[in-house]
Amino acid sequence: MKSSKKKLSPDDAELRKSVKPVICYPTDSLKSPNMNDYLIARKNLKKIDQIIIPPRDAKCFRVPKSHFFRIYCQNGPQVGDLNLWNEHNLNEKFYSGKTRALYGTHLSTNDRLWSSLPYLRPMATITHDTLDWYGFDDDGGSVHDVIGTRCDPYTEKILSNKEYHFCCHSNLIRALSNYKNISYKEVENYIHDVLNVFMCTGFTKDTHQYFMKASPVRIGDYIEFFSEIDLLAGLSACPGGDCSLSHSSDDAVCYSLKVEIYECLNNDLKNWREPETSNYSGDHKN
Numbered sequence: 704m705k706s707s708k709k710k711l712s713p714d715d716a717e718l719r720k721s722v723k724p725v726i727c728y729p730t731d732s733l734k735s736p737n738m739n740d741y742l743i744a745r746k747n748l749k750k751i752d753q754i755i756i757p758p759r760d761a762k763c764f765r766v767p768k769s770h771f772f773r774i775y776c777q778n779g780p781q782v783g784d785l786n787l788w789n790e791h792n793l794n795e796k797f798y799s800g801k802t803r804a805l806y807g808t809h810l811s812t813n814d815r816l817w818s819s820l821p822y823l824r825p826m827a828t829i830t831h832d833t834l835d836w837y838g839f840d841d842d843g844g845s846v847h848d849v850i851g852t853r854c855d856p857y858t859e860k861i862l863s864n865k866e867y868h869f870c871c872h873s874n875l876i877r878a879l880s881n882y883k884n885i886s887y888k889e890v891e892n893y894i895h896d897v898l899n900v901f902m903c904t905g906f907t908k909d910t911h912q913y914f915m916k917a918s919p920v921r922i923g924d925y926i927e928f929f930s931e932i933d934l935l936a937g938l939s940a941c942p943g944g945d946c947s948l949s950h951s952s953d954d955a956v957c958y959s960l961k962v963e964i965y966e967c968l969n970n971d972l973k974n975w976r977e978p979e980t981s982n983y984s985g986d987h988k989n
């Protein structure tokens with residue numbers, strides 16, 4: 704936090720601060736998803752599976768490539784912490800930091816969820832978002848962020864000296880451990896920073912600290928993704944509930960989340976191809 708200034712400003716401080724910002728990662732040269740094909744395909748879907756994520760818990764589920772999946776608010780305002788892996792290689796996992804660098808702090812329709820280095824390819828594309836009307840509010844807040852991490856027991860222990868075992872980090876560990884039948888210790892390194900589904904967040908205007916506020920999500924709202932690769936997904940129904948007050952405790956009212964998985968009925972995606980992993984040589988030399 705840059706709350707105290709110890710150094711006097713140089714004479715040309717205003718000049719130095721007034722230079723124009725430059726977008727770090729312009730996306731003009733990125734190959735755009737063919738949203739038109741996705742929009743046609745999503746009109747002819749058949750539901751093939753449904754998963755209920757209980758409050759303060761997580762579950763893993765498989766989504767084959769070229770399928771759609773939706774995360775629904777089904778009983779009351781509730782946020783979810785989403786992890787994504789390549790089903791065949793857990794080392795290829797969602798890279799929230801680079802996704803943020805490409806698209807900004809919060810995601811919505813047309814944005815893609817990119818995988819970690821050295822793979823760096825779209826894992827999923829957001830094809831529908833019933834909360835896209837929200838945009839940004841007067842506090843600078845919005846929904847579906849990639850600026851948070853995931854609530855975890857280590858940070859909670861440092862801040863409150865309490866042990867809490869149902870943070871999203873722990874929920875995702877239990878879910879992945881159960882799904883893969885391997886120990887908590889072995890799966891912990893695969894748990895990564897999340898897409899905060901339905902969570903309303905931003906940075907405060909004065910201190911630029913991460914804030915949360917009551918999610919605007921209501922029963923029936925959903926966010927929909929197209930799976931660009933064979934996915935294993937982990938979703939935690941955060942102990943923060945709608946994140947209006949607190950998290951990392953049993954204090955908040957929490958609800959379950961529903962996931963629905965769909966296959967495409969027609970041949971609407973005949974031109975779709977699975978994205979290739981990065982073709983950088985990997986040489987890293989001078």
Ligand SMILES: [Zn+2]
Nearest residue numbers: 854871941942
């Ligand atoms: Zn959480």
